[in-house]
Amino acid sequence: MRKKLLVWIITLSTCLRTTLGLYKIGVGIADCTGPAAEVTFMGYGKSNQKGCGIHLRQFSRAFVIDDGSQRAAFVSVDAGMMAYGVRKAVISRLGKQYKDVYTESNLILSGTHTHSAPGGFLMDFMYDIPSLGFVKETFDALVDGITRSVVRAHENMVDGKIFITTGELIGANINRSPMSYLLNPKEEREKYKYNVDKEMVQLKLVNSANSLIGVISWFPVHPTSMNNTNCLITSDNVGYASVLLEKSLNKNSLVGQGRIVAAFASTNLGDVSPNTKGPRCVTTGEECDVVSSTCDGQAKFCVAAGPGEDMFESTKIIAEKLFEKSKILLQSSEAKEVTGPVRHIHQYVDMPSQNVTITLPNGTITHVTGCLPAMGYSFAAGTTDGVGEFGFAQGTRSTNSHWDTLRDLLFKPTEEDIRCQHPKPILINAGRISIPYQWQPRIVSTQIVQVGEVLLIAVPGEFTTMSGRRLRNGVQETAVRSGASPGTKAIITGLSNVYTSYITTPEEYQMQRYEGASTIYGPHTLTIYIEKYKQLTKALLKGEKLDSGPLPADLSQRVISLQPRVMFDTPGLMHHFGDCLLQPPKSARVGSKVRAKFVSGHPRNNLMTEKTFLTVEKLADNGKWIVLATDADWETKFTWTRTSTLIGGSEATIEWEIPSDATPGLYRIHHFGHFQHIFGGVHPYSGATDTFQVTK
Numbered sequence: 001m002r003k004k005l006l007v008w009i010i011t012l013s014t015c016l017r018t019t020l021g022l023y024k025i026g027v028g029i030a031d032c033t034g035p036a037a038e039v040t041f042m043g044y045g046k047s048n049q050k051g052c053g054i055h056l057r058q059f060s061r062a063f064v065i066d067d068g069s070q071r072a073a074f075v076s077v078d079a080g081m082m083a084y085g086v087r088k089a090v091i092s093r094l095g096k097q098y099k100d101v102y103t104e105s106n107l108i109l110s111g112t113h114t115h116s117a118p119g120g121f122l123m124d125f126m127y128d129i130p131s132l133g134f135v136k137e138t139f140d141a142l143v144d145g146i147t148r149s150v151v152r153a154h155e156n157m158v159d160g161k162i163f164i165t166t167g168e169l170i171g172a173n174i175n176r177s178p179m180s181y182l183l184n185p186k187e188e189r190e191k192y193k194y195n196v197d198k199e200m201v202q203l204k205l206v207n208s209a210n211s212l213i214g215v216i217s218w219f220p221v222h223p224t225s226m227n228n229t230n231c232l233i234t235s236d237n238v239g240y241a242s243v244l245l246e247k248s249l250n251k252n253s254l255v256g257q258g259r260i261v262a263a264f265a266s267t268n269l270g271d272v273s274p275n276t277k278g279p280r281c282v283t284t285g286e287e288c289d290v291v292s293s294t295c296d297g298q299a300k301f302c303v304a305a306g307p308g309e310d311m312f313e314s315t316k317i318i319a320e321k322l323f324e325k326s327k328i329l330l331q332s333s334e335a336k337e338v339t340g341p342v343r344h345i346h347q348y349v350d351m352p353s354q355n356v357t358i359t360l361p362n363g364t365i366t367h368v369t370g371c372l373p374a375m376g377y378s379f380a381a382g383t384t385d386g387v388g389e390f391g392f393a394q395g396t397r398s399t400n401s402h403w404d405t406l407r408d409l410l411f412k413p414t415e416e417d418i419r420c421q422h423p424k425p426i427l428i429n430a431g432r433i434s435i436p437y438q439w440q441p442r443i444v445s446t447q448i449v450q451v452g453e454v455l456l457i458a459v460p461g462e463f464t465t466m467s468g469r470r471l472r473n474g475v476q477e478t479a480v481r482s483g484a485s486p487g488t489k490a491i492i493t494g495l496s497n498v499y500t501s502y503i504t505t506p507e508e509y510q511m512q513r514y515e516g517a518s519t520i521y522g523p524h525t526l527t528i529y530i531e532k533y534k535q536l537t538k539a540l541l542k543g544e545k546l547d548s549g550p551l552p553a554d555l556s557q558r559v560i561s562l563q564p565r566v567m568f569d570t571p572g573l574m575h576h577f578g579d580c581l582l583q584p585p586k587s588a589r590v591g592s593k594v595r596a597k598f599v600s601g602h603p604r605n606n607l608m609t610e611k612t613f614l615t616v617e618k619l620a621d622n623g624k625w626i627v628l629a630t631d632a633d634w635e636t637k638f639t640w641t642r643t644s645t646l647i648g649g650s651e652a653t654i655e656w657e658i659p660s661d662a663t664p665g666l667y668r669i670h671h672f673g674h675f676q677h678i679f680g681g682v683h684p685y686s687g688a689t690d691t692f693q694v695t696k
């Protein structure tokens, strides 16, 4: 009897909670910055784009929502993308602490897609090639940081409410494959004003006293404002937007340490560039060829940039636009409260073996199938955000005997492969290569999380603008038909859980620009996804169970690492680690830049997670030094250089752009690090500059 009563009370309180729109919510942020030097960045696929320091740190931002009976967690991570191995490790770690509270069904991990963060965490061999295989330091930093962010969110849950708002943001994104987009049917394109989505969608999380605790803003744009010559770790435009918003919401707290957490998460950004001046020929300043993105037949001369004078300014301008828009949305009186249950569903899908029935516009019923993963020629061309290294051009639909010979050494495509991927000329027949292990996944993660009227569609790659629209529409319509409220809003959470490159529409695929060449399961990849996500939606809303699907391969015991480890450091003759080699000027004005150099150890000796390689400090009236900035601030740059490989000598250069609102007074710059002794052992060291005066 007592038990019955208890069940009844719990049921009633759950109902009340959801109908009133009261949830338990928690937010958490944690540092997940990878090794700051020598590891190749993941994004541009340029093997010599290796880390040389830090501009902005990488953070993991977690949001946990519970309706009293079901729970879901969304995590946005400043990383190139998410990977199966990372998620598996995170779930296992959370399991040790919270049993089965966080599962592959209710936890979404979404990468922001910054192209300036260390790689080597994907495990699938092809994606780890630029970083010389698996890099355990990157992997561990991500797993530790993501886990810590979820734990922090979990431990800070309060009663709260959720609101949704949308708004249009102009001037922050352009389509980088407009010719492919134009292949989509005219009637479809006419439904949309632009060839990229301009809508920012925002979820606002407040506590029961209506004060803000977290915000997630989705806006489609590639974090490629920083180009492939950058070697400082940075979270790029979206990451800096988060830093700006968190700074403005958490007065007086250091970056990454505020109570309110603000993510700018990825969505259907596949063909969307932040380089708003568009592609130009670096040689002449003229427009490039629009189909191939070349100048005089060469892709390397066709590069997109802007809106700023250099990549730092461009990053800042795009970030400020995102930040300003998100602030306006936060204050919007049109925000709608989200009410209703939390639900989630997940299924692994073996893409190459899918066979989906579709109805053609003329009424003919036919079947389309997936293909084994393969990359086309134009994949090697790269994009106008970052061109490839081997002289390929986009829009390539024919093959070349020289490259085919090389390709065939790895695995010659079969007739079936060629037919399936048509018109893609296969450059890397990844799906058939198993040496040394899997090159690209064939099993993907498909997942939807529902929070009341909001459906988060977690997708395993980069959907182009139109692909994203078709998927959202398909899911929304299916949801409403399955009993969801007519106001249901579907949001694509990009680069989630597993990474499988791009997803174009079948029409865009025909042109075989970079995105089409990187749509790995063939022309019908999107068609299959839409079908699969519709099935998920229906099952989710009807409360039906779906088969969990085949488990992806666990590559963690097979990975190869060729990244050399740090051998040792020496400070050089007559020096100690932390010695200041270059002092800042005795006096500097606000708005100017100061610079200091130190004898340093290798930054890979200790990643300084949740710490910093530098502090900018101000002398307070009470004689104490107050930390005003760390290596996670926009105004500071930490650059590391090897001065001698032979004796393991290195220097750290620290730059500080004195903010215009800095208060005059006495300042110093502090450097922290670790050195590796020649006979083993890693030891901390630090050093500070002389004090200097900051004046108006």
Ligand SMILES: *[C@@H]1O[C@H](CO)[C@@H](O)[C@H](O)[C@H]1NC(C)=O
Residues within 6 Å of the ligand: 227, 228, 229, 303, 309, 310, 311, 312
């Ligand atoms: C990257 O940006 C810098 C300006 O910050 C510019 O000088 C350089 O040419 C750009 N490189 C590429 C490959 O886009």
Ligand SMILES: *[C@@H]1O[C@H](CO)[C@@H](O)[C@H](O)[C@H]1NC(C)=O
Residues within 6 Å of the ligand: 355, 356, 367, 369
């Ligand atoms: C797809 O399924 C249909 C109907 O079950 C079948 O007729 C067709 O042969 C299948 N196609 C492939 C390539 O397996």
Ligand SMILES: *[C@@H]1O[C@H](CO)[C@@H](O)[C@H](O)[C@H]1NC(C)=O
Residues within 6 Å of the ligand: 360, 362, 363, 364
């Ligand atoms: C319908 O369209 C498809 C593809 O364009 C074509 O192969 C087929 O013959 C058409 N069927 C009819 C009945 O017109």
